[in-house]
Amino acid sequence: MREAILTGRFAPGQVLSENALAAEFGRSRTPVWEALHRLEIEALVERAPRGVRVRTSSPEEILDIYEVRITLEGAAAKAAAERATELDRTRLRSAQQAMIDAEDTPEAKAAANRRFHEAVWTASHNPTLVDLLRRLNIHLVRYPTTTLTHGDRWDAVLREHEELLGAIEAGDGESARRIAEHHMFGAREVRLRMYAAGEHPEN
Structure with missing residues (x-):
């Protein structure tokens, strides 16, 4: 997921759904949630009304x-x-x-x-x-x-x-x-x- 953000496959501002990510990466929702939490700590994603989204940087x-x-x-x-x-x-x-x-x-x-x-x-x-x-x-x-x-x-x-x-x-x-x-x-x-x-x- 980090690589997808860094390479631009997940674009700045894109909303990321836990269900969709779990299906894409072949994982259950728990490790996806844990990964998103780590990415939030790294300031690569942020909380959004419908889940999380890739952060944009000014x-x-x-x-x-x-x-x-x-x-x-x-x-x-x-x-x-x-x-x-x-x-x-x-x-x-x-x-x-x-x-x-x-x-x-x-x-x-x-x-x-x-x-x-x-x-x-x-x-x-x-x-x-x-x-x-x-x-x-x-x-x-x-x-x-x-x-x-x-x-x-x-x-x-x-x-x-x-x-x-x-x-x-x-x-x-x-x-x-x-x-x-x-x-x-x-x-x-x-x-x-x-x-x-x-x-x-x-x-």
């Missing part, structure tokens, strides 16, 4: 999410610089190379970018940070258009990721934090411009 709410994500991404990058193992650094290099080699499609670029960020989170060795960042990211991947194809954003992302990798490999936590925060500020600014133009971006 530009203001998304920007609020970015405010928090900027801080958390900075903290994760700093921790990664201070705690990353050799295996972590190898995985980060591999994730960066996968971005460089990614197909020139919005979907491929967005997926490669998420894998890079997830590798940074993992390298932080801070489960609480990872959990919070994953929860925040759930609300951003619901939007079908990525900021990564806007103007020269992709080239900027690759360059900033390379700078972040350099700081992590050097064990420079403060530089890593500063670079990660600047990187997410840039993503937020692109998102603002896309909203102003009537687009609804992801990442």
